[in-house]
Amino acid sequence: MSTQKTATPEQLIIIGNGMVGHHLVEQLVDSGALAQYQVTVFGEERHRAYDRVHLSEYFSGRDADSLALCDADYYAVSGVELRSSESVIEIDRNAHEVITDQGRYPYDRIVLATGSFPFVPPIPGNDREGCLVYRTLDDLDAIRAAAETATNGVVVGGGLLGLEAANALRGLNLDTAVVEFASRLMPMQVDNEGSELLREKIEALGVQVLTERATQRIEDGDASRHRMVFQDDKVLETDLIVFSAGIRPRDQLARDCGLEIGERGGVVVDNQCLTSDPAILAIGEVALWNQSIFGLVAPGYQMAKTALSTLTGGDSHFGGADMSTKLKLLGVDVGSIGDAHGNQNPGARMFRYLDPIKQEYRKLVVSSDGKKLLGAMLVGNNGVYDTLLQYYSNGIDLPDEPASLILPQSSGAAPTLGPGALPETATICSCHNVTKGDICATIDDGAVDLAGVKGVTKASTGCGGCTALLKSVVDHELEARGVEVDKSICEHFAHTRQGLYDIVRVEGIKTFTALIEKHGNADTHRLGCDICKPAVASILASCFNEPITDAAHIPLQDTNDTFMANMQKNGTYSVVPRVAGGEITPDKLIALGEVAKKYSLYSKVTGGQRIDLFGARLEDLPDIWSELIAAGFETGHAYGKSLRTVKSCVGSTWCRYGVQDSVGMAIQLENRYKGLRAPHKIKFGVSGCTRECAEAQSKDIGIIATENGWNLYVCGNGGMRPRHAELFATDLDDEQLYRTIDRFLMFYVRTADRLQRTAVWRENLDGGLEYLKEVILEDRLGINDELERQMQTVVDTYQCEWSDAISDPEKLKRFRSFVNDDRPDPSIIMTSERGQPRPA
Amino acid sequence: MTAMALKKEMDTMASQDSKTWQKVCTKADLVEFSGVAAWIEIAEGPAQVAIFYLPGDRLQGEGKPLYALDHFDPFSKANVIARGIVGDLKGSAVVASPIYKQHFRLEDGQCLEDESVKLQTWKIEFKGEEVWVEG
Numbered sequence A: 001m002s003t004q005k006t007a008t009p010e011q012l013i014i015i016g017n018g019m020v021g022h023h024l025v026e027q028l029v030d031s032g033a034l035a036q037y038q039v040t041v042f043g044e045e046r047h048r049a050y051d052r053v054h055l056s057e058y059f060s061g062r063d064a065d066s067l068a069l070c071d072a073d074y075y076a077v078s079g080v081e082l083r084s085s086e087s088v089i090e091i092d093r094n095a096h097e098v099i100t101d102q103g104r105y106p107y108d109r110i111v112l113a114t115g116s117f118p119f120v121p122p123i124p125g126n127d128r129e130g131c132l133v134y135r136t137l138d139d140l141d142a143i144r145a146a147a148e149t150a151t152n153g154v155v156v157g158g159g160l161l162g163l164e165a166a167n168a169l170r171g172l173n174l175d176t177a178v179v180e181f182a183s184r185l186m187p188m189q190v191d192n193e194g195s196e197l198l199r200e201k202i203e204a205l206g207v208q209v210l211t212e213r214a215t216q217r218i219e220d221g222d223a224s225r226h227r228m229v230f231q232d233d234k235v236l237e238t239d240l241i242v243f244s245a246g247i248r249p250r251d252q253l254a255r256d257c258g259l260e261i262g263e264r265g266g267v268v269v270d271n272q273c274l275t276s277d278p279a280i281l282a283i284g285e286v287a288l289w290n291q292s293i294f295g296l297v298a299p300g301y302q303m304a305k306t307a308l309s310t311l312t313g314g315d316s317h318f319g320g321a322d323m324s325t326k327l328k329l330l331g332v333d334v335g336s337i338g339d340a341h342g343n344q345n346p347g348a349r350m351f352r353y354l355d356p357i358k359q360e361y362r363k364l365v366v367s368s369d370g371k372k373l374l375g376a377m378l379v380g381n382n383g384v385y386d387t388l389l390q391y392y393s394n395g396i397d398l399p400d401e402p403a404s405l406i407l408p409q410s411s412g413a414a415p416t417l418g419p420g421a422l423p424e425t426a427t428i429c430s431c432h433n434v435t436k437g438d439i440c441a442t443i444d445d446g447a448v449d450l451a452g453v454k455g456v457t458k459a460s461t462g463c464g465g466c467t468a469l470l471k472s473v474v475d476h477e478l479e480a481r482g483v484e485v486d487k488s489i490c491e492h493f494a495h496t497r498q499g500l501y502d503i504v505r506v507e508g509i510k511t512f513t514a515l516i517e518k519h520g521n522a523d524t525h526r527l528g529c530d531i532c533k534p535a536v537a538s539i540l541a542s543c544f545n546e547p548i549t550d551a552a553h554i555p556l557q558d559t560n561d562t563f564m565a566n567m568q569k570n571g572t573y574s575v576v577p578r579v580a581g582g583e584i585t586p587d588k589l590i591a592l593g594e595v596a597k598k599y600s601l602y603s604k605v606t607g608g609q610r611i612d613l614f615g616a617r618l619e620d621l622p623d624i625w626s627e628l629i630a631a632g633f634e635t636g637h638a639y640g641k642s643l644r645t646v647k648s649c650v651g652s653t654w655c656r657y658g659v660q661d662s663v664g665m666a667i668q669l670e671n672r673y674k675g676l677r678a679p680h681k682i683k684f685g686v687s688g689c690t691r692e693c694a695e696a697q698s699k700d701i702g703i704i705a706t707e708n709g710w711n712l713y714v715c716g717n718g719g720m721r722p723r724h725a726e727l728f729a730t731d732l733d734d735e736q737l738y739r740t741i742d743r744f745l746m747f748y749v750r751t752a753d754r755l756q757r758t759a760v761w762r763e764n765l766d767g768g769l770e771y772l773k774e775v776i777l778e779d780r781l782g783i784n785d786e787l788e789r790q791m792q793t794v795v796d797t798y799q800c801e802w803s804d805a806i807s808d809p810e811k812l813k814r815f816r817s818f819v820n821d822d823r824p825d826p827s828i829i830m831t832s833e834r835g836q837p838r839p840a
Numbered sequence B: 001m002t003a004m005a006l007k008k009e010m011d012t013m014a015s016q017d018s019k020t021w022q023k024v025c026t027k028a029d030l031v032e033f034s035g036v037a038a039w040i041e042i043a044e045g046p047a048q049v050a051i052f053y054l055p056g057d058r059l060q061g062e063g064k065p066l067y068a069l070d071h072f073d074p075f076s077k078a079n080v081i082a083r084g085i086v087g088d089l090k091g092s093a094v095v096a097s098p099i100y101k102q103h104f105r106l107e108d109g110q111c112l113e114d115e116s117v118k119l120q121t122w123k124i125e126f127k128g129e130e131v132w133v134e135g
């Protein structure tokens, strides 16, 4: 590689600012090649390069900025000119100029990184309004806009991307159908059996699957915007259509300027990524190498590396790439490794495992001597993917009974291939081409944790598929070097929150002091800190439910828990009494009003269906609460990591659609779980029918009434990263509902990390929802009796913390603003706005 | 009567610009391993002080049981430091601001997150059951 400064740098033009084009820029910047080249990048999209692989997350809360592959000023800072929203329309090879819709630019070298476009079958009517594709952020904006006035949608194409698009439509609350021309879903990746299973699973999610359907034309519909007419004159009406019938390389520029193009498209490149004109290179999805287009990001990144080498006089070569993939489509695991169909290796032998109840299918393709893994196919559970991929890509000898690799664990299956068993050459991250050896080298060079290794190697920052494997390799290597992998909660304990929880339960330790004396790190002063103290306070409360205001627990609490109110920005507090289910009598409303008036409190209806009184001075809190308690209120735990509210709709008592008494159930639940201390706050919602006016599916626990009882949803979240709750159990009666929630909540309390809401906990839970169902509904761990007993203890020992405090003069001493003077803090100054006080 | 006036009369030997030891409260007013706030009189007038009480020899001979720091949190600009969680970080006893959670060393008021920020500290000790501050 030459990094010599030349007098006039050569003009290098990169056409396309997608994933691969951007990767090349990063390579150029990092390698110092900018000394040799003046780089200009043209991108037709208005956004700078973004993570197309995770495009669908645009619908689940991420925005263009968080999907971007670099900071907004990365190009400017690095000295690369990025011209977004500018399309190249011609390459003039004679004049050595690139012509865009805005001007002409001279070049010495060009790299084509134009990617591909979604193929839209030539069906009459395919250009009607509301017929869309799924490739760019702008496409997704268009889909979102169209979905606003739609009730149903169809995806044409049942391949990988089609199913991903179907999931997105479902997420936009459309009744969704997938129409596939072939006789089965994902014909490229899975066989008949796998595909049948996939279909069952997807249909169970409420997505209609129609195979062997060739659309003849699209015309005006009766009930919906469009009508799709199929080959046999069957029809399907829909408001929105997304075409996802494959991709085609964007090779038009190359065709027009006479470069060699493959028979079925794609710019032909050699091992150095050179096209038929050595001044022009092509990489990514537009490039055709050895008759193949690689529709994945990892091979694209490898081509970008090769291109860098070619541009800087190096000699590295692109030698093809592995197309193994593991995906979650509509929540269903699908994995495919190597020769998954077993049709490329004559004599190959196959092992198959099908579990029709758990709906899992696994297939191994093994060499004729039974020694090597040639391919594999997984549907329903990708648990063994990482292990199989290592056998495959590193040519590791299979165990004597290869079938043990795909049998369920309980039947004596082979243990997974631990990170220690992998050879140094094993590729861990194929996107960034990082081997186990590379990881070991970074650790030997001083990386001390996962973040350090990621920073140096970039492993797991591409498609993300290698995250779990990378972590286990790093942990293993660190441990092998005697570095203790630090999972501890803070410097005071060498334990996780879950570890501390188990110690507290098993040893019956009831105070922080006892815990830290016995289990704290000796090289600290054993005072604890603002991380471990509140976490332990929460654990002690979940286990023993002693008042948090007891002397031993006071120093552990955040100020909000200490004073049982939320501190505001000026040092005053807010007061939120419990209003179970949002139901409140006129007398109680009046009482709230009177207290607010008397103590000059700003009043606001909260998002949790209750009333918040802001601006209370510390020393007024006990009087305020005495009056509220006299009026029949109790604490609302708005300050605690504990049950907040059970939001409810009005339900069958008043609503013409209600099928159950949602308010009654909400009040029952709120009273049952109030006071339960947990790793983070917990919110419930109860709706009286499927119209879901209580937004229960955005709560940790959501309950929706059915004709026969209650459907239970779990692990939803509003807030910073919204997540829909998942259906957990259906048609429960009241008793079953309580019991299931008891177990679920206690299992969460027991195993979650500190400040981890149920949604994040669920996302990090090995085995996912299925595992959770096995534990809670089928008692896989045999702990349900204990979980229920524990919850019963919490329910039985509930007492209103405020009632407890105001009847104890010792505890009340804590509410003095100053211990030697009852004068209020003069720096708290209020002014008035819209007739109410607010901090000045 | 204001308690302030009374206190002034009883505990301080008011002299304009020299520091004076003054009685602030008693041991019973303190909260173990936590803080309380109090008023003291300093040359510039009344000041709010946060008093922390770490009983026993937690800091293995290096520490004292009492610390007095500014009650004012320069980050949130509210008088709240006494209501923070007390602990030890990297070898020193600290308090975490209850609002934005910066840590301040009890010994000298130094903020661990921002070198340029330091809370004022005062000398403080027990005289029998009484707590005295030099301000």
Ligand code: SRM
Pocket (backbone or CB within 6 Å): A566, A567, A568, A574, A575, A576, A604, A605, A606, A607, A608, A609, A610, A611, A612, A638, A644, A645, A647, A681, A683, A698, A699, A716, A717, A718, A719, A720, A721, A757
């Ligand atoms: C008062 C209220 C806003 C309002 O005026 O409506 C509110 C106010 C606060 N919210 Fe909230 N949230 C309030 C409803 C909500 C809701 C809506 C709901 O509950 O239906 C949400 C989204 C739903 C959810 O949590 O899934 C919500 C999501 C948050 C989050 C983000 C949580 C997340 O997991 O992403 C925080 C930050 C946190 O907890 O770490 C937060 C934190 C806060 C804090 C505690 C911030 C703070 O530390 O000072 C605010 C203090 C309240 C106070 O001083 O009393 N608040 N907050 C609402 C009180 C409801 C109640 O009656 O208890």
Ligand SMILES: Cc1cc2nc3c(=O)[nH]c(=O)nc-3n(C[C@H](O)[C@H](O)[C@H](O)COP(=O)(O)OP(=O)(O)OC[C@H]3O[C@@H](n4cnc5c(N)ncnc54)[C@H](O)[C@@H]3O)c2cc1C
Pocket (backbone or CB within 6 Å): A015, A016, A017, A018, A019, A020, A021, A022, A042, A043, A044, A045, A052, A053, A054, A055, A056, A086, A087, A088, A089, A113, A114, A115, A116, A134, A135, A136, A161, A164, A250, A253, A283, A284, A285, A286, A294, A295, A296, A297, A298, A300, A327, A463
């Ligand atoms: C929804 C979705 C999910 C995916 N999931 C995965 C996955 O899980 N794993 C995986 O490996 N891959 C996945 N892929 C594929 C992956 O995104 C692509 O392989 C990768 O983006 C290819 O990079 P590229 O740079 O070649 O093309 P692109 O990222 O498409 O970039 C090409 C860019 O060039 C621009 N351009 C084209 N012509 C011009 C012109 N004339 N002038 C200026 N600019 C031009 C385009 O606008 C585009 O921005 C997914 C793709 C999609 C759409």
Ligand code: SF4
Pocket (backbone or CB within 6 Å): A649, A650, A651, A652, A655, A656, A657, A658, A659, A662, A687, A688, A689, A690, A691, A692, A693, A694
């Ligand atoms: S969710 Fe159903 S029962 Fe409840 S208010 Fe809405 S429509 Fe009525």
Ligand code: FES
Pocket (backbone or CB within 6 Å): A298, A428, A429, A430, A431, A432, A459, A460, A461, A462, A463, A464, A465, A466, A467
């Ligand atoms: S394999 Fe894609 S990020 Fe590692």
